[in-house]
Amino acid sequence: MFNYPVEDAKLTSPFGRDVLNGRVRSHFGIDLAKSGAVNVKAAAAGVVSQSYRSDSYGEVVFVVHNLGGKTYETVYAHMRAGSRKVNVGASVKQGQVLGLMGNTGYSYGQHLHFELHAGRWNETKSNAVDPLKYLDKVAPASNASSHTIKSGDTLWDIAKAYGTSVKDLERLNPSVDAKALKIGAKLNVAKKADSYSGKKLVCKVAKLKFYSKPSWQQKDVAGHLTKGIGFPTVVRKLKVDDAYQYEIKNSKGATFYVTANGAYVDVK
Ligand SMILES: [Zn+2]
Structure with a gap:
């Protein structure tokens, strides 16, 4: 029913939810990464419902689909500046190019953040579903060894x-x-990040950036974090709400990204 919006990319962050201090926190989509000029394609035929630039999604296109009598909405975020090819109201075919993969908005290196909603997108993203359960073929991990x-x-x-x-x-x-x-x-044999092992951070951390509406904030968390600490613990200590992706700098200045549930996201 839905095709992968990019070909031959690596899945760098899965869809996920976990419960922390009684709150559900989530990554409401999947992240697919690849270098170079990468076309972002409509996962299925539909009508463009939004096409704009925001601080978080960056250059983003939303497409509403009517498939088998059901409504779905897909979101294609962080596209390259100026690459969006479609405007609101445009009908798109499955596989039609919407723009280029990029790094706009809250993004940490070129990737596509792709969301699939069973129903319409809404502020709370309550209709978000795991795209991997709907996509027709597995994205080959081209940059995996x-x-x-x-x-x-x-x-x-x-x-x-x-x-x-x-x-x-x-x-x-x-x-x-x-x-x-x-x-x-x-x-x-895709390797894990060198300094990240399983669900534990193993580098000494100096700074943690987190998302807290309406803007990105940065907290110096040296002292909160020690070798081997888990991210759920960090999140509890800092009482961070709405956070779902964390930017971490280690003592050498290298940047790491993890999700709130401790899953590895990306290393730059
Ligand atoms: Zn994402």
Whole structure:
């Protein structure tokens, strides 16, 4: 029904919700990243309902779809400045180019933030659904590294060699039978960020930026954060509301991004 809005990109942040201090907090879409000039395409045929620039979404297009008698709305955010090709009211075909992937608005490197709503988009995003459950094909991770299986390889050895885990290898390669690895077959061995391990931050953190309406704020959180602390703990300590993506700088000035539920987002 819906196609991926970009081809051959890497999924850098999944759709997710978790409950923290009784509050549900969420990433209401998925992030797909790829470098270069990347066309952003309508996931299905529909009518453009919004096309504008905002501080958070950046250059963004919304498309309303009527599929099988049901209404859906898709959102394509952070597109390249000046690249939007469609105006409100325009009918678009599935696969029609809406603009170019970019880094406008609250964005931390070129990516597409894509939302799918079962029903119309609303302020609380209560209709947001996990796009991965609706998209017809899996986005190939073009910038993931791959490993060609050699005689005698085990998943454990491969995981160790690439700094990942057997569990992650199995998740990234669902069709692979760990007990009968095929020599010559390619495994996706996308590595985790070097300084981020599982659901724990392992770098010393100096600053945390968080989203708090109506604008981005920055708090110096040195002292709040210690080696190995989990992000839910940070969020509780800082009483951060509405936050869903965090920008972290470590002591060397490198920037890391994580979601509120502790999932790794991106490293620049
Ligand atoms: Zn996003």
